[in-house]
Amino acid sequence: MKLFISIAVAGCLLMLGGEPCLAKEKKATTLREAFKGKFYIGTALNRAQYMGYDTKADEVVKKQFSAIVAENCMKSENLQPQEGKFFFDEADKFVAYGEKNKMFVTGHTLIWHSQTPRWLFVDKDGKEVSREVLIERMRNHIHTVVGHYKGRIKGWDVVNEAIEDDGSFRKSRFYKIIGEDFIKLAFQFAHEADPDAELYYNDYSMYLPGKREGVVRMVKSLQAQGVKIDGIGMQGHVGMDYPALEDEENSIVAFASLGVKVMITELDLSALPAPKGNRGANIADVAAYQEQINPYKKGLPANVEAAWENRYLDFFKLFLKHKDKITRVTLWGVSDKGSWKNNFPVRGRTDYPLLFDRDYKAKNIVSKLINLAAQTKQ
Ligand code: G3I
Numbered sequence: 001m002k003l004f005i006s007i008a009v010a011g012c013l014l015m016l017g018g019e020p021c022l023a024k025e026k027k028a029t030t031l032r033e034a035f036k037g038k039f040y041i042g043t044a045l046n047r048a049q050y051m052g053y054d055t056k057a058d059e060v061v062k063k064q065f066s067a068i069v070a071e072n073c074m075k076s077e078n079l080q081p082q083e084g085k086f087f088f089d090e091a092d093k094f095v096a097y098g099e100k101n102k103m104f105v106t107g108h109t110l111i112w113h114s115q116t117p118r119w120l121f122v123d124k125d126g127k128e129v130s131r132e133v134l135i136e137r138m139r140n141h142i143h144t145v146v147g148h149y150k151g152r153i154k155g156w157d158v159v160n161e162a163i164e165d166d167g168s169f170r171k172s173r174f175y176k177i178i179g180e181d182f183i184k185l186a187f188q189f190a191h192e193a194d195p196d197a198e199l200y201y202n203d204y205s206m207y208l209p210g211k212r213e214g215v216v217r218m219v220k221s222l223q224a225q226g227v228k229i230d231g232i233g234m235q236g237h238v239g240m241d242y243p244a245l246e247d248e249e250n251s252i253v254a255f256a257s258l259g260v261k262v263m264i265t266e267l268d269l270s271a272l273p274a275p276k277g278n279r280g281a282n283i284a285d286v287a288a289y290q291e292q293i294n295p296y297k298k299g300l301p302a303n304v305e306a307a308w309e310n311r312y313l314d315f316f317k318l319f320l321k322h323k324d325k326i327t328r329v330t331l332w333g334v335s336d337k338g339s340w341k342n343n344f345p346v347r348g349r350t351d352y353p354l355l356f357d358r359d360y361k362a363k364n365i366v367s368k369l370i371n372l373a374a375q376t377k378q
């Protein structure tokens with residue numbers, strides 16, 4: 001036994017060039033390793049990525065991320081384009097990808113006013129359906145989809161973007177036809193279909209005080225009615241000058257105080273200037289304006305990149321500060337090439353919101369985030 005230990009220690013000393021290896025912890029070299037024990041670090045996947053066509057992405061995703069969410073393939077227009085006809089082929093591949101790579105898989109999203117199939121709100125004559133019919137359609141969609149992935153999808157964005165920035169209910173067709181109870185019903189149906197799945201409410205601009213209060217009100221009301229809700233997803237479509245970190249922090253704290261998990265979902269930091277509201281009507285201004293709102297077509301200048309990195313680091317410092325409340329931080333995409341931000345809020349721009357460049361090369365921010373996480377105690 002003694003002989004074995006001496007051999008092991010001698011081997012260690014050799015391997016580490018003389019450093020006492022027993023005292024040395026293995027240094028994290030990927031985001032996945034660095035954030036382990038703090039929160040899941042996730043990414044949204046697009047079709048080419050989960051189908052395995054994008055081999056460069058595949059390498060990055062497997063190595064760097066511990067959680068995935070589908071950018072589009074689990075939205076209702078894709079899963080049930082015609083009433084009663086469900087298409088699970090692509091979503092099945094997405095879920096299998098997560099399982100194969102031991103990732104936390106989130107389903108996005110069951111009930112959202114956008115990307116709904118045409119038939120959902122109308123009958124065969126095009127007339128708006130009754131409350132009862134829409135509830136039944138919601139029940140069938142949720143039961144079928146959540147039931148299909150029972151035990152495999154660990155968390156669902158059950159309702160997405162139902163609250164306006166001022167805290168009132170969005171006047172979506174779900175709201176207009178069913179009333180605010182559509183939210184409660186959606187959570188109940190999801191719970192019936194998979195009692196073990198975590199159920200989330202997910203929305204953007206959650207840092208706005210009005211929206212924060214509206215979401216807190218809505219979640220408290222669900223809890224008072226005995227409805228299971230496990231978490232709140234704060235979409236992170238952020239910019240260089242919004243939101244104020246203090247507002248973001250106030251929302252993290254307010255949501256956690258409801259006794260639910262907080263997740264930063266859909267994180268991407270635009271490096272581009274936000275377009276101005278009213279540009280006037282002078283046609284001669286258009287070219288100058290185009291240049292002004294799409295200024296970095298060939299790459300970010302060093303000073304802009306440095307500011308962008310610092311802003312990302314500031315956000316992650318905040319998330320790490322609240323790692324007792326935050327269970328997952330998910331980027332909305334892998335590489336700048338596929339980011340929706342290249343087309344929003346202005347089409348055809350060249351934006352740089354994600355952690356990997358257009359060729360899937362890790363930007364400098366990746367090692368900075370790894371170091372930041374490593375410096376943060378468990
Ligand atoms: O798949 C079709 C393709 O067949 C067709 O050729 C092509 C032509 O435009 O469109 C493709 O579908 C597009 C799809 O993205 C896949 O690229 C849709 O038109 C386009 O509308 C859709 O955009 C998605 C958007 O949600 C829809 O509202 C974005 O990729 C996706 O990033 C975005 O994600 C949302 C979250 O789900 C909720 N929160 C906000 C976030 C950003 O809008």
